[in-house]
Amino acid sequence: MSDNEEGPRERLKAAVWYIVGEICESQKADLNVVITPQLIASLTELVYTQAESLGRDLEMFAK
Template identity: 50%
Template sequence: MADPDPEEAAAQKEERLKSALWYSIGQFVDNQCQLKDRNATPQFIGALTELVWAQIESASRDLSTFARHAGRTQVNTADVLLLARRNEGLEALLRQFVDEHRAERRSAATETATRSNGNTAAGREEEGPAGGDEGEGEGEGGVVVGDE
């Protein structure tokens, strides 16, 4: 049997992803409707799914563009924060999350270094696990930018 056409395979993958998104949104909407004693039609769930899908496509294009503009092949936290810049509340929540995550990583790295060396970590707290991760997203895990 011949390999499937790459375009056809991509279309099938997109359909599977949309179906999974529709299912997840349907579960969430059903749960919220039960809590609030409301009903939602399948048409509403379908329209909401299409709206969310369009937002995902737009955000993924923007994130890829930001990463490429910065000369990177991976999306990182700096790109996500840039995407959220027009929504002050979301940006504040994301910055708080990133700051807390970085503090936890520094703390864990300091504890590991202290245990393995038997030394105190005094004076090394500013240095992250990879020699410092104070830059906007530098050293963070990322998503590889596709060729779209």
């Protein structure tokens, strides 16, 4: 794999970052809050970690 290619995890995390950012931007006017890149990064980590945990739980439950 070359330096320019990203692995599936990095691409998935980038997609989660994008969606989290879109959701934050769509809700900021209604909630009257300021959206910072740090907030988006924190929420992205939270969502990604929870998705990984859910995936592991589902795999264990399926066995």
